[in-house]
Amino acid sequence: MIYIRSILFYIGEALSTVPFMIVSIFALAFKPITRSWMIAGWAKFVTWWLKITCGLRHKLEGVENIPPEPCVFACAHQSTWETITTQTFLPALAWVLKKELLSIPVFGVGLRATGPIAIDRSDKKNALDQVVEQGIEKFKEGRYVLIFPQGTRTTYGESGRYKKGAAKLAIAANRPIIPIAHDAGKYWPHDGWWIKSGTIRCIFGPAISVEGKTDTQVTAEIQAWIESQAL
Numbered sequence: 001m002i003y004i005r006s007i008l009f010y011i012g013e014a015l016s017t018v019p020f021m022i023v024s025i026f027a028l029a030f031k032p033i034t035r036s037w038m039i040a041g042w043a044k045f046v047t048w049w050l051k052i053t054c055g056l057r058h059k060l061e062g063v064e065n066i067p068p069e070p071c072v073f074a075c076a077h078q079s080t081w082e083t084i085t086t087q088t089f090l091p092a093l094a095w096v097l098k099k100e101l102l103s104i105p106v107f108g109v110g111l112r113a114t115g116p117i118a119i120d121r122s123d124k125k126n127a128l129d130q131v132v133e134q135g136i137e138k139f140k141e142g143r144y145v146l147i148f149p150q151g152t153r154t155t156y157g158e159s160g161r162y163k164k165g166a167a168k169l170a171i172a173a174n175r176p177i178i179p180i181a182h183d184a185g186k187y188w189p190h191d192g193w194w195i196k197s198g199t200i201r202c203i204f205g206p207a208i209s210v211e212g213k214t215d216t217q218v219t220a221e222i223q224a225w226i227e228s229q230a231l
Contacts, residue, residue, distance in 0.1 A: 002054075006195045009053040013046055024113035032115040032141045036092035039114050043087035050085075055197030056187055060089060062204035065178055070144045071207070072135075072177045074166040074222045077148035078156050078185025081200065086146060086180075094138035095146035096131055096165060117145065128168050135169040145169065149222055156185030159227060167210065167218035176207040179222050183231035201231055 020042040027035040050056050058081075073090065075082055087093060099118040117134040119127050135145050147166040154160035170177045182202040188195045205225045210218050 002194050002196065005054045005197075006193060009050055009195060010193075012049045012053065016042060016045055016049070027113050032094070032138075033092045033143055036087075036094070036114055036143060040087040043084050047085045047088050050081075050195070054195040056081075056195055056200065057198075058085060058182075058184075058200040058202055060202050060204070062206075063089075065204045065206050066091070067176060067178070067207065070139050070142060071175050072166050072170045072173075073144060073146045073180055074149050074177050074208075074226075075146060075180040076182055076226050077150045077153050077160075078182070079153065079188045079190055081184035081188050082148075082180075082182060082202075090144060090146065092143045093146050094135075094141075094143045096135075096148070115141075128165055131165040132169050132172045136173050139173055139175065149219065153190035154185075155191065156183065156189065159223070162219050162223045164215045164219050166222060167215035170208075170210045170218065171213070171215060174210070176209060177218065177222060178207055179205040179225045181205065181226045181229040181231060186231075203229055203231075205229075 020039075023041065024039055027038040030038065070091070073086075073093075075086065083095075094114070094116055096117045096119060099120050115138070117131060117138065119130040119134075131147070138145050147169070149162045149166050150160040151163050152160070166177055169175075180202065182200055184200045184202075186196075187198050187200060208218060208221050208225070
């Protein structure tokens with residue numbers, strides 16, 4: 001049954017990208033913050049379709065920790081789930097992603113329309129500068145910034161190496177960091193196609209202040225909090 005349910009989900013997700021592209025093109029006429037809300041409609045559909053086909057839901061904890069002013073969200077990265085569903089419950093976002101994703105046929109059009117922070121990971125020397133420069137511009141637009149400090153999806157239960165982009169941006173912009181822990185990889189693993197039913201726990205931690213700290217110290221705090229959650 002898990003195979004049939006997962007296949008149905010992927011078919012619906014793929015078909016939904018067609019109207020998504022049309023909305024994305026239309027959204028270009030609006031300001032970036034408005035665009036974010038419009039395009040998040042696709043994520044809401046996919047999240048709903050995920051629940052209908054695969055029986056996968058999510059439960060949010062600690063939402064009171066989200067500040068009223070734009071901040072940096074530093075989110076654990078285990079699955080495709082957090083790249084889609086976070087758009088349905090977080091404020092208007094700009095997220096950090098690798099530049100080559102913008103070249104994906106159809107889907108890349110939608111990604112580009114959201115005005116993400118697209119970095120060239122092959123240029124390691126300047127990648128962090130790109131995050132800081134573009135991130136500050138997103139804050140000026142009134143948007144929050146979502147970063148996956150592990151850089152790439154990591155198997156559920158494993159740690160991975162946390163990068164300093166979130167810390168550097170937060171320090172440069174003097175913004176707090178809200179760490180996000182979840183167990184999506186338990187149900188939708190990054191190295192498999194089949195999606196299990198269940199309820200993903202997604203927890204927002206208390207704000208991490210960057211005042212008087214180095215990017216190394218802040219990154220260590222992000223990692224320590226995320227990995228301290230028993231998920």
